[in-house]
Amino acid sequence: xxxxxxxxxxxxxxxxxxxxxxxxxxxxxxxxxxxxxxxxxxxxxxxxxxxxxxxxxxxxxxxxxxxxxxxxxxxxxxxxxxxxxxxxxxxxxxxxxxxxxxxxxxxxxxxxxxxxxxxxxxxxxxxxxxxxxxxxxxxxxxxxxxxxxxxxxxxxxxxxxxxxxxxxxxxxxxxxxxxxxxxxxxxxxxxxxxxxxxxxxxxxxxxxxxxxxxxxxxxxxxxxxxxxxxxxxxxxxxxxxxxxxxxxxxxxxxxxxxxxxxxxxxxxxxxxxxxxxxxxxxxxxxxxxxxxxxxxxxxxxxxxxxxxxxxxxxxxxxxxxxxxxxxxxxxxxxxxxxxxxxxxxxxxxxxxxxxxxxxxxxxxxxxxxxxxxxxxxxxxxxxxxxxxxxxxxxxxxxxxxxxxxxxxxxxxxxxxx
Numbered sequence: 001x002x003x004x005x006x007x008x009x010x011x012x013x014x015x016x017x018x019x020x021x022x023x024x025x026x027x028x029x030x031x032x033x034x035x036x037x038x039x040x041x042x043x044x045x046x047x048x049x050x051x052x053x054x055x056x057x058x059x060x061x062x063x064x065x066x067x068x069x070x071x072x073x074x075x076x077x078x079x080x081x082x083x084x085x086x087x088x089x090x091x092x093x094x095x096x097x098x099x100x101x102x103x104x105x106x107x108x109x110x111x112x113x114x115x116x117x118x119x120x121x122x123x124x125x126x127x128x129x130x131x132x133x134x135x136x137x138x139x140x141x142x143x144x145x146x147x148x149x150x151x152x153x154x155x156x157x158x159x160x161x162x163x164x165x166x167x168x169x170x171x172x173x174x175x176x177x178x179x180x181x182x183x184x185x186x187x188x189x190x191x192x193x194x195x196x197x198x199x200x201x202x203x204x205x206x207x208x209x210x211x212x213x214x215x216x217x218x219x220x221x222x223x224x225x226x227x228x229x230x231x232x233x234x235x236x237x238x239x240x241x242x243x244x245x246x247x248x249x250x251x252x253x254x255x256x257x258x259x260x261x262x263x264x265x266x267x268x269x270x271x272x273x274x275x276x277x278x279x280x281x282x283x284x285x286x287x288x289x290x291x292x293x294x295x296x297x298x299x300x301x302x303x304x305x306x307x308x309x310x311x312x313x314x315x316x317x318x319x320x321x322x323x324x325x326x327x328x329x330x331x332x333x334x335x336x337x338x339x340x341x342x343x344x345x346x347x348x349x350x351x352x353x354x355x356x357x358x359x360x361x362x363x364x365x366x367x368x369x370x371x372x373x374x375x376x377x378x379x380x381x382x383x384x385x386x387x388x389x390x391x392x393x394x395x396x397x398x399x400x401x402x403x404x405x406x407x408x409x410x411x412x413x414x415x416x417x
Contacts, residue, residue, distance in 0.1 A: 028211065031190075095175070105129070107194070114188075212268045213268065216261055237287045239292055243262045245399060251403070259280075264289070278314075320413040322369075322409050
């Protein structure tokens with residue numbers, strides 16, 4: 001790679017970092033893609049050694065916090081905060097980053113610390129880009145020795161920029177970014193993290209981060225012809241409930257286009273809207289989403305804000321939007337598997353509250369509201385056991401009940417458009 005074309009970071013007196021044109025391998029580097037009341041999207045919490053062998057390890061009930069902080073940020077609205085009243089080794093990591101041996105990487109980020117009190121030789125605020133080898137002990141040692149670290153020797157400091165360069169060792173078959181409150185009490189904040197290739201072999205385009213799964217339908221979108229004159233194209237948009245629906249079996253004469261992706265929340269759907277929906281030039285969009293937002297802990301308002309933004313974009317494009325209510329869930333199958341106790345992650349009262357908001361949005365943004373909840377709920381306020389084998393996703397019988405009402409709503413939207 002030509003280093004002249006690599007990302008150049010210019011630090012201005014205003015303490016704003018401007019990055020020019022290279023792929024940051026860190027997903028959600030500024031912690032902006034999550035609701036502030038939830039765990040940070042794309043990041044997983046872990047503790048390097050279990051409490052039994054590490055007396056400073058985090059134990060249940062310890063007054064320690066891993067949180068997205070909406071009150072403190074270097075840029076944007078949020079940062080990641082690790083804090084504890086007791087000395088702990090508290091960490092957040094990210095491992096889904098592409099790399100190739102021989103690459104030179106610039107690893108950088110902003111940190112802030114308050115009242116850190118490390119118990120060992122290491123500073124309390126540490127970021128590590130670690131290399132390893134999962135197959136060979138000696139290779140693991142050699143790879144790890146080439147890891148890069150960002151550290152502050154101070155225990156209380158304002159936002160400060162840290163940067164280092166590392167070469168990916170030939171022995172490495174894994175690379176992990178770790179953010180630590182390292183064997184310390186106090187608080188450390190992280191923001192605007194960056195790992196970019198500045199020299200050496202380039203990563204394949206399809207290996208780069210794709211948090212919103214824009215590549216899922218990229219080829220299909222490119223091969224889809226524009227609507228024929230007079231055609232009212234319909235796109236179904238949503239999460240797994242849409243993704244797994246075999247639309248051609250239920251609507252063989254309609255030619256509906258499916259752009260659902262399992263596991264997605266409404267922020268991801270909002271990010272895909274232009275490419276996977278609007279670019280296809282539909283006349284009608286059928287939308288069902290929000291249940292995964294609830295399971296991930298995102299606020300009701302975050303869901304409604306995302307849906308409203310999509311409704312506004314559709315209206316601007318002259319597209320008639322059908323907003324579906326979130327479906328009910330059930331705990332009827334929990335005796336078969338504990339994970340099928342759906343109400344724990346998707347409280348019914350939250351579903352009802354969000355559905356009220358979705359109905360208002362449909363009215364205010366000239367969309368069609370389709371109340372599938374009332375269609376699919378039983379006398380106990382749950383999704384009937386015979387309509388979903390897992391208490392969440394409709395089975396064939398469930399889709400059989402949904403299909404006529406869905407088609408009725410689509411035809412209504414076509415007339416209204």
